[in-house]
Amino acid sequence: MKRVFLFIATVFFTVSLCAQSLKPVGDEAAFRSKMQASASKINTIQSDFVQNKYMAGLTTAIKSSGKFYYQKEDKMALSYTKPMKSQMVMNGSKMMMAAGGKRNVVDASSNKLMGEMKNVMAACFTGDLKNMSSNYKMEFFEDAGNYMVKITPKDEKAKAYVAHVELYLDKKDMSMSKMVMVQPVKSGKKTGDYTEYVFSNKKFNAPIDASNFKVD
Amino acid sequence: MVISAAASGCTPKLFKGMDRVGSGKMTLSDKMFVKVDSQSVYNMQIDFRENSFAGLLVVSPGENGSLRTVFTTYFGMSVFDFEITHSELVVNSCMEQMNRKAVLSIFERDFRRLFGVYPYSKDLCKMKAYQKGSRDGYKVKTAEGKVCYLIDNEKGELCAASTAGCIKGADFKFENGMKGIEILHKKLGLKLKLDFME
Numbered sequence: 001m002k003r004v005f006l007f008i009a010t011v012f013f014t015v016s017l018c019a020q021s022l023k024p025v026g027d028e029a030a031f032r033s034k035m036q037a038s039a040s041k042i043n044t045i046q047s048d049f050v051q052n053k054y055m056a057g058l059t060t061a062i063k064s065s066g067k068f069y070y071q072k073e074d075k076m077a078l079s080y081t082k083p084m085k086s087q088m089v090m091n092g093s094k095m096m097m098a099a100g101g102k103r104n105v106v107d108a109s110s111n112k113l114m115g116e117m118k119n120v121m122a123a124c125f126t127g128d129l130k131n132m133s134s135n136y137k138m139e140f141f142e143d144a145g146n147y148m149v150k151i152t153p154k155d156e157k158a159k160a161y162v163a164h165v166e167l168y169l170d171k172k173d174m175s176m177s178k179m180v181m182v183q184p185v186k187s188g189k190k191t192g193d194y195t196e197y198v199f200s201n202k203k204f205n206a207p208i209d210a211s212n213f214k215v216d
Numbered sequence: 217m218v219i220s221a222a223a224s225g226c227t228p229k230l231f232k233g234m235d236r237v238g239s240g241k242m243t244l245s246d247k248m249f250v251k252v253d254s255q256s257v258y259n260m261q262i263d264f265r266e267n268s269f270a271g272l273l274v275v276s277p278g279e280n281g282s283l284r285t286v287f288t289t290y291f292g293m294s295v296f297d298f299e300i301t302h303s304e305l306v307v308n309s310c311m312e313q314m315n316r317k318a319v320l321s322i323f324e325r326d327f328r329r330l331f332g333v334y335p336y337s338k339d340l341c342k343m344k345a346y347q348k349g350s351r352d353g354y355k356v357k358t359a360e361g362k363v364c365y366l367i368d369n370e371k372g373e374l375c376a377a378s379t380a381g382c383i384k385g386a387d388f389k390f391e392n393g394m395k396g397i398e399i400l401h402k403k404l405g406l407k408l409k410l411d412f413m414e
Contacts, residue, residue: 053292057284058276059255064290078291083272083413084259086290099270099290100261183294183309195292 022141022148031140031147032129038174039128045070045175047202049078055193068199070126075213089215090118096215105215124151124165124179145171159184163192175202227346230364230378230387231353234346241340244356248365248374249332250394252277258397258410260287265405271295273410275331283333285323300327302335326386326399326408329363329379351375 025031049068052061066080077089086099093109095118108115116135123132132138135155141148152164163185168178182194227236252275260273276284282301288294297308298320305324307315314320328334339359346353350370356363361384366376377388382403389398395412 051292053288055274055286055294055297057278058274058286062257062272062274062286062288064272064292080290083257084270084290086270088291097291100268102268102270181292193294 021143022146023143025140025142025147028140031142035147035149035169035174036128036130039126039130042070042126042128042175043072043205044208045126045202045204046206046208047199049200050198051080051195052198053193053195069208069212071208071213074122076122076126077212079212089213090122091213091215093118094215120151120165124167124181126176142171146177147171147174175199175204228353228355228364228378230366230376231346231355234348234351234353237345237347239342239344242343242354242356243338243340244332244334244358246332247367247372248354248377250330250374250390250397252283252331257413259413260411261409263407263409272413281333283327283331285327296323298323298327300324300331300333302333322401322404322406325360325379325384328360329377329386330388330397330399334358334360 045068047068049066051064051066053063054061063083064080065082066078069075069077069079075089075091077087080086084099087097089096089098093115094105094107096103096105098104108118120132120136123129129138129149132151135153135158137152137154139150139152141150147169149167149169150164151167153159153162161183163182165182166178166180167176168180169175170177176199178196178198180194180196183192185192227234255274255276258273258275259270261268261270271287271289274284274286274288276286278284278299278301280301282299284297284299286294286297294309294311296310296314298310299306299308305320307320310320342357344355346355350368352367352369354365354367356365362380364378365374367373368375371393373394374390376390379386385401385403387400387402389400390396397408397410399408399410401407
């Protein structure tokens with residue numbers, strides 16, 4: 001299968017509905033500033049994550065779990081341990097997917113769309129939105145314990161894959177506690193399928209072994 | 217099942233070394249399929265020529281004997297989402313690169329044969345029977361063509377199956393109590409490997 005297909009196949013996820021108690025943030029500029037200030041202090045993130053994919057008609061979510069790693073500015077890795085060992089790594093312009101002893105590496109620098117998607121993914125997983133392009137609309141909400149950033153693609157091609165992404169930031173430390181990606185609603189259905197990532201046991205600015213970001 | 221003396225004919229490769237013991241008519245038995253009573257998750261690897269792709273296949277029984285099959289990457293993206301009914305394949309979603317009639321028909325045929333979603337499963341089909349030791353073989357003429365089933369009577373389960381055809385033909389292998397499944401389309405250079413997870 002073509003590398004582009006494989007790359008795009010792993011880029012898009014689904015997002016879920018936001019909580020009913022969330023209200024728009026009063027001072028958006030102040031929130032953006034606070035978020036950026038927090039992101040600027042973070043050089044590395046390590047955490048556990050659980051991925052749950054919810055689809056209409058399936059009795060239970062499709063569950064996966066593993067470890068998440070991030071190193072400023074351009075290294076990110078999802079190392080899955082359950083149900084199968086697999087890995088998705090972004091390092092610079094390269095993106096690597098490995099499973100079952102097989103690896104596929106894609107270079108995003110040669111493709112504008114891929115480059116943009118890589119930036120979006122990095123922004124989504126780290127909460128650092130400064131590299132988000134104007135091709136995405138951002139809205140900001142909050143409840144007692146969390147901020148929520150809703151990212152909606154403007155591009156029609158992107159909209160075919162992702163309806164919107166929700167980033168949930170813990171108000172205590174502005175770290176991302178959850179990310180939800182919602183697929184577009186199909187005709188005849190009431191809601192889109194979605195995938196949520198829940199992050200826990202977060203460690204900030206601890207050294208991360210470079211082997212976690214190896215793509216070659 | 218009506219058994220009668222059968223005229224000799226070519227022995228399918230799957231039944232090599234087995235004795236032809238009869239012919240007649242039969243309905244397809246539950247042993248010839250992988251039973252899906254509740255939502256099941258398989259690790260599925262697709263090898264197509266030099267390319268390889270893996271993810272999770274979720275199989276879930278639907279209404280009126282239909283089957284929902286959802287294939288996602290490990291990273292959460294849906295590759296395809298089909299509903300296989302007795303009369304049609306309903307494509308809920310499919311990645312553009314795979315959304316081709318030829319590709320969809322391969323998946324439809326393979327999953328129908330594997331999980332037994334057939335419109336004619338209760339009908340009587342012509343068959344030839346083979347036997348060796350604890351193994352029974354059945355070459356069955358179904359509405360979709362001839363299918364060979366090799367059953368291990370000691371374990372009470374299907375160990376292999378094959379369907380005829382240059383392009384449409386496929387070989388099915390089962391192991392580990394039918395939790396390990398391999399579907400090989402030799403002429404196409406396509407292999408699907410399923411391992412039951414939960």
